[in-house]
Amino acid sequence: MGHVKVTSRTKNIEYAIRDVIAHTQQLVKDGKKIYYLNIGDPAAFDFKTPQNVKDALCKAIEQDNNYYSPSEGRAELREAIARKEKRVNGVDVHADQVLITEGISEGIQMLLAAVIEKGDEILFPGPTYPPYISYTKFYDGTPVAYETVEEDGWQPNLEDLRKKITEKTRAIVITNPNNPTGSVYGRKIIQEMVDIAGEHDLLLLSDEIYDQLTFDQEFVSTAALAKDVPVVGLNGFSKVYQMTGWRLGYMYFKGQGTQLDELKLAVEKECRIRICANTPVQIAATAALEGPQDFVEDIVNRLRQRRDFAWKRLNEIEGISTSKPEGAFYIFPKIHDVGTRWRNDMEFVVDLLKETGVLIVNGSGFDPIYGKGHARAVFLPPVETLEEAFSSLERFMKNKQKK
């Protein structure tokens, strides 16, 4: 038998954040030190899962909670999420409207599978978290980016958003705080986006995984502002509760009357065919939401210090400029000589990696138009490590300018 053929749907999958790792393999074999500034995983650095959450997981397993749970999620967790959304984000949502997923990533896949027919368009910020693009393509939809403006701290250009709405548009994605730019959309912008969705009868998908990780700007949840406009909120435990590797997230459906009933039923059916999310982790996640929350302030304070350092240090480097992230843990600098010294941002990222061991992600991986000429770095490591990585970057930039 010849080789087994695969579908174009899988051949074309891209995920820049992890695809770049392939370039490190030889370097690692050669013993080169790599600065992994590519993946947004706080638990891989000095942000640790709260002790009460780890204890709850061990206890859940010890007490034999090792069975399948309901497909939509355990009732206690759905109730705890409804309480959290009210307490933290001012969102009124009933536990029945919450579904538990194995991370937001699974939620994105399920939602897009449920809303996209061939050729349908999904609007998302440019640049964006890549799975929104990849899953839209996977389900034969067309990804359409609305502009976010670097000079304006990467805030959405609402005129551009309006222009890009067509008869085929099915949903507008909001990622707030944003990955990869770290921008936080204010109350006014979110309200206007809600109004635009309302005028065009569109669904809003609001990814709020960094909801508690903001520095100076107030965070406003989309569902807290939307009254008649249907919103599916996506959130999870990876970034605030440092449970990245445990894979748990959720979505909630907030609509008027029966607006979202059909969509919710469709996603529930998708939940059934994958049986359930991890049971012991759901028990631990309930403890995460119901236990002490003061560690969040500590995380934000440490991140703010690292953000301040990364922003200042990167702007000192000739040939690089960057706006100040207001949330999450990403910074998205512009690399001025992409297009002249390097053909594209991918070439820049690989060149930097090979010469210095500093691994960051090419901006075009987050959007081929609005992300190009940029790169994304995480500012999760301690300042000393960031200083080493950024000093290497500075030397690299100087050497290139001499050549």
Ligand SMILES: Cc1ncc(COP(=O)(O)O)c(C=O)c1O
């Ligand atoms: C905006 C956004 N949504 C979702 C995710 C993935 O979340 P999860 O770990 O819950 O799948 C990430 C991870 O980087 C993200 O940045």
